[in-house]
Amino acid sequence: MLSDSSAAVVRATLPAVGASLDEITERFYSGMFAARPELLRDLFNRGNQAAGTQRRALAASIAAFAAHLLDHPEQRPDAMLSRIAHKHASLGVRPEQYAIVHEHLFAAIADVLGDAVTPEVAAAWDEVYWLMAHALTALEKRLYEESGEPTWRRWEVVERVAETADVATFRLRPADGGPVPGFRAGQYVSVRVPLADGARQIRQYSLSGAPGAGLRQISVKRVRGEAAAPDGEVSNHLHAHLRRGDALELSAPYGDLVLGDAPGTPLLLASAGIGVTPVAAMLARLAEDGHRGPVTVVHGDRSPAEHALRAEQEAYAGKLADAAVHLWYEQDAPAGARTGYVDLAEVPVAPGTRAYLCGPLPFMRSVRAQLIDRGVAPADIHYEVFGPDLWLGAN
Template sequence: MLSQQSATTVRATLPAVGAALGTITERFYAGLFAAHPALLRDLFNRGNQAAGTQRQALAGSIAAFATHLLDHPEQRPDAMLHRIAHKHASLGVTPEQYGIVHEHLFAAIADVLGDAVTPEVAAAWDEVYWLMANALIAVEKRLGEERGGPAWRPWEVVERVAETPDVATFRLRPADGGPVREFLAGQYVSVRVALPDGARQIRQYSLSGAPGPALRQISVKRVRGGGAPDGEVSHHLHARVEVGDVLELSEPYGDLVLDAGLDTPLLLASAGIGITPITAMLAHLADSGHRAPVTVVHGDRSPGTHALRTDHETYAAKLPDSAVHLWYEQDAPAGTRSGLVDLADVPLAPTTRAYLCGPLPFMRAVRSQLIAKGVAPADLHYEVFGPDLWLAGQA
């Protein structure tokens, strides 16, 4: 809980701080990476830094957390904190790094806002930062303890499958021959690779196969920049990683998972590469004998870009009460629909629990359609790829 004195100061200064957050975070990252270049080389996503999306995410998280503290002084935004904590834990973020971030963030605030940062203002925003940081540190510590074992483990590629021209599936087993911890459908792993320039970059990929004791499976889309830099890690995996090669993987993390023992109607909706966690969920439902209705919705550019389609439809067909609805923007074959996903004539019970994964515009559109059909906002769950975690709350 934010102290009353700090709450008054934060409320008065939030408009000014919020308006300057873009400049503050830009100066923050410049100072951070000048002092600690290894963080950019080996922890932060260089592509997101180049595109500016990481700066937007940090600014959004600070503003959203401060606003929540003011609007709901008796509550913490635990759902948002847990989602970020899962991401941080999978990356190996340490408590000490929060101190480094604090040093450079507050130096940037003072640099940008100048004399407006009085001792009272600095103390109030310092309280906001450490309320957020300490909450994340505690959750990340618990998550790490629950998983045990080393943070990074070598995994050997035992099979590689070309799903589409730009999506490849990699199946892996532990290179050390040890046991494989089970995961929950919808979770992801971090993958760390050594790039030609010596950087060890990390990306997170949803586990796209059924939870099981033997293998891990990820399906990776090659990120084409379209004017921006191409995805470093996705291109490395597509161009350089073959059967017999070894990758470093984290333990599974992620809180967008199916509730155990769920017997309510479900909607599993995806677009593009968002199909990866949804396929794992379908596999789990098929393997566990789920009997309640399941509606499967997917949108893609064309049938040729629809990765994992065979798995998608095969698992759905194993369910006793399922319906599959597919939309394609181009070349839609018979039995599918043209254009973007539109749920207007898709029958759904108001008690449906929905799981969504895909680009933010897709999830915003589907969320609005579901609410219009009477589905409760509390029953809408979604995963966001990239540094847009706090924007998910506005989907």
């Protein structure tokens, strides 16, 4: 809980701080990476830094956390904090790194706002920061303890499958021959790879296979034409270099887009593009559990040739007692599929439906709005963002 004195200062200064957050976070990252270049090389996503998406996500999270403290002083924004904590745990973030962030973030705040940062203002925002940092540290500690796995573990590729021209599935087993702990359908792992310039970059990929299969499976979409650009460097590396028998470092599974335990609940699983990966794992779990409630599968893609894991989607749906698959393609739609973007106007949505969305932000915004119009409660619409979450607070 934010103290009364700090709450008054934060309320008075939030408009000014919020208006400057983009500049503050830009200077923060520049200063921190100049002082600690190993963080950009081995921890932060260089693609997201180059595109500015991580900076915008940090600014949004700080503003959202501060606003929540003011508007709901008796509550924490646990949904937002949980999402961030899962991502941090998958990266191996440690408590001592919050002090590094604090040092450079507050230097950037003082640099941008100048004399407006009085001792009282600095103390109030310092309280906001440490409330958020300590909450995340506690959540991350619990996640590490619950995982029961080391931060990084070597896995061996036992099979590589070309799903489409740009998507490859890698099936992996522990290189140490040890057991494969379970995971929850919808979760992801971090993959850490050594690159030619000496960096060890980390990316997250959803687990796309059945949770109880005795292997871990990821399906990676290559960013074509950008092999030398930061935002495609890991996916291109995996496509170019990872073959059967090769080893790969994986984190434990994390992520909070997971199926709840409700055997008869109507479900709607909506995906677009490579967002199909967590949906495939969810369908595998539902088929394995013998889910009896209605399941509606919705997917949009550019064309059937670019629709990865389609056979798995349809096969798992076919094993369910009450399931329907609805497909949209921008071009070359075959019989039984629709042409264009996903439109739920003619898709039955049962009362009490719980929805799970994964795909590009415009797709998820559109589907979420359509579901709400159809009577689905916002609290029952869950989502996963691939990359920094610029949609904070949607739930």
